[in-house]
Amino acid sequence: xxxxxxxxxxxxxxxxxxxxxxxxxxxxxxxxxxxxxxxxxxxxxxxxxxxxxxxxxxxxxxxxxxxxxxxxxxxxxxxxxxxxxxxxxxxxxxxxxxxxxxxxxxxxxxxxxxxxxxxxxxxxxxxxxxxxxxxxxxxxxxxxxxxxxxxxxxxxxxxxxxxx
Amino acid sequence: xxxxxxxxxxxxxxxxxxxxxxxxxxxxxxxxxxxxxxxxxxxxxxxxxxxxxxxxxxxxxxxxxxxxxxxxxxxxxxxxxxxxxxxxxxxxxxxxxxxxxxxxxxxxxxxxxxxxxxxxxxxxxxxxxxxxxxxxxxxxxxxxxxxxxxxxxxxxxxxxxxxxxxxxxxxxxxxxxxxxxxxxxxxxxxxxxxxxxxxxxxxxxxxxxxxxxxxxxxxxxxxxxxxxxxxxxxxxxxxx
Numbered sequence: 112x113x114x115x116x117x118x119x120x121x122x123x124x125x126x127x128x129x130x131x132x133x134x135x136x137x138x139x140x141x142x143x144x145x146x147x148x149x150x151x152x153x154x155x156x157x158x159x160x161x162x163x164x165x166x167x168x169x170x171x172x173x174x175x176x177x178x179x180x181x182x183x184x185x186x187x188x189x190x191x192x193x194x195x196x197x198x199x200x201x202x203x204x205x206x207x208x209x210x211x212x213x214x215x216x217x218x219x220x221x222x223x224x225x226x227x228x229x230x231x232x233x234x235x236x237x238x239x240x241x242x243x244x245x246x247x248x249x250x251x252x253x254x255x256x257x258x259x260x261x262x263x264x265x266x267x268x269x270x271x272x273x274x275x
Numbered sequence: 276x277x278x279x280x281x282x283x284x285x286x287x288x289x290x291x292x293x294x295x296x297x298x299x300x301x302x303x304x305x306x307x308x309x310x311x312x313x314x315x316x317x318x319x320x321x322x323x324x325x326x327x328x329x330x331x332x333x334x335x336x337x338x339x340x341x342x343x344x345x346x347x348x349x350x351x352x353x354x355x356x357x358x359x360x361x362x363x364x365x366x367x368x369x370x371x372x373x374x375x376x377x378x379x380x381x382x383x384x385x386x387x388x389x390x391x392x393x394x395x396x397x398x399x400x401x402x403x404x405x406x407x408x409x410x411x412x413x414x415x416x417x418x419x420x421x422x423x424x425x426x427x428x429x430x431x432x433x434x435x436x437x438x439x440x441x442x443x444x445x446x447x448x449x450x451x452x453x454x455x456x457x458x459x460x461x462x463x464x465x466x467x468x469x470x471x472x473x474x475x476x477x478x479x480x481x482x483x484x485x486x487x488x489x490x491x492x493x494x495x496x497x498x499x500x501x502x503x504x505x506x507x508x509x510x511x512x513x514x515x
Contacts, residue, residue: 179423181431182513189426201416210423233412237405244401244408247415248369254422255347255378258357261430262474263349 118148118171118220129195131169131242138236145228150220157198157213157221164202164209166223170194173219177211189257191216197246203229204243280320280386282340287311288390291339297363299337299410306404313396317389325366325381325389332370332377334393338362341387342463345379346471355429356472358421359384359464365414371397372411384463429474438473439483440512443493447502460500 120143125132134142148171151157157168160180175192189211192198202209203226224232233240285291288311294300302310314337319325325336328347336343343360357379360366370377371394392400401408432438443460452458464472466480473480487493492504492511502508 179427179431181427185431187426187430189423201419204413204416205420207417207420210420233409234405237402237408240405240408240412241401244372244412244415247412247419248372251369251415251419251422252373252375252378254419254426255357258355258422258425258429259347259349261426262355263347263353 118222119143120146120222123171125195130246131197131239132195134236134242135238138232138239141232141236142224142239145232146222146224148220148222150218151215153215153218155215157215158202158209160209160212162209164199164207165226167200167203167226167229168198168213169222169224170196170198171220171222173215173217173221175219176214176216178214179211186212187261190253197243200243201247201250204247280318282318282386282388284316284318284388285339286316288314293362299365299407299414300363302404302410303406306400306407309400309404310392310407313400314390314392317391319383319387319389321383321386323383323387325383326377328378328380329376332367332374332394334391335368335371335397336366336381337390337392338364338366339388339390341383341385343387344382344384344468346382347379354471355474356468357425365411368411368415368418372401372415435473435475435479436483436486436511437513438475439469439480440508442469442473443500443502444505444508444512447505456505458502458505460502462495462498462500 120132120139121136123132127133132139146169157175158164158166170192172194175196175198177189177192177198178186179189180186192213198213199209233243288294288300288307291300294307316339319341325343326333338360340362342362343364343366344356345358345360345366346354346356348354360381366381367377369375401411428438428441432441446460447453447458452460466484467477470477470480484493487508488495490504490507492502492507494501494503
């Protein structure tokens with residue numbers, strides 16, 4: 112891990128559509144104060160399934176592979192997360208261990224916030240909490256689609272695209 | 276009020292005695308009052324469909340009593356049960372928040388009391404009550420964890436036997452049975468439904484249970500399954 116020069120979210124020129132980052136100024140200021148930013152090399156594991164969730168990660172750039180693993184070490188990719196995505200949120204909110212492993216596919220800059228700070232932040236900023244609810248809903252849709260494709264051998268998308 | 280389905284309907288959340296034990300329902304007084312004003316208390320018989328996969332989201336369903344089967348279905352009719360929802364769970368959450376179609380089908384497997392809230396009312400409620408918003412985030416997180424667990428079980432298990440062993444161990448870890456040498460599991464599902472939970476056929480489930488009984492790993496007593504050899508079941512679950 113290489114420590115980055117502190118990059119401020121307030122000065123970040125981000126493309127539109129980054130739901131979590133697109134916060135009101137007051138919330139963004141608070142988040143900026145609570146977070147730390149690091150640069151990680153490709154191949155770094157941000158968190159591993161089964162390990163307790165201490166932090167939430169916001170991917171500033173780069174890509175992350177999210178996967179699940181069997182006891183025998185076989186790995187199944189859930190999806191590839193891209194810039195702007197929040198990782199490790201569900202485990203932090205439910206207080207359980209990480210259900211998935213997150214491994215960087217590129218060299219990347221990642222903002223990190225401690226679990227207790229995040230919980231406090233979400234209680235303080237309703238707007239941020241609503242964003243988190245929307246993000247989790249999207250994640251859940253993707254996860255159910257993955258359940259469908261793994262369990263029934265097809266995805267909703269592939270069904271739609273199949274010619275009649 | 277006793278409904279035709281034998282349910283003791285709780286009309287008001289404000290007087291509900293089980294509220295404090297349930298993650299979503301345990302709201303501050305102001306939020307609870309607001310929720311009370313937008314919810315409709317309804318009762319359903321066993322086998323009622325609350326919503327169907329692919330349907331536009333009408334709103335959320337808070338399960339007060341009874342259990343609900345959540346499943347996904349392929350066009351050829353093959354069904355996969357993702358979860359059996361228990362009282363206190365909020366159903367249809369992610370679809371109602373995102374506005375995307377319901378991704379699951381919800382069907383009651385007991386007579387149920389369900390509190391329904393229209394989508395627009397629910398979204399307004401979340402904006403106005405941050406505590407409720409936080410509880411919804413917690414519920415979504417748990418659902419996400421369950422979905423990941425399901426992907427792991429379906430995608431990385433080698434055999435139907437391994438999946439069935441994992442499911443039985445998961446059930447045996449509930450209701451204070453986890454620490455017992457021979458945990459008891461109340462079998463509330465048919466072999467067909469168990470098959471739909473692990474993505475196999477009814478015939479395979481019946482054969483696997485027969486094999487487990489023959490090897491004295493499990494034993495049935497009426498509708499209760501006794502796990503007699505937990506170590507052997509764990510060995511099957513770990514594919515050894």
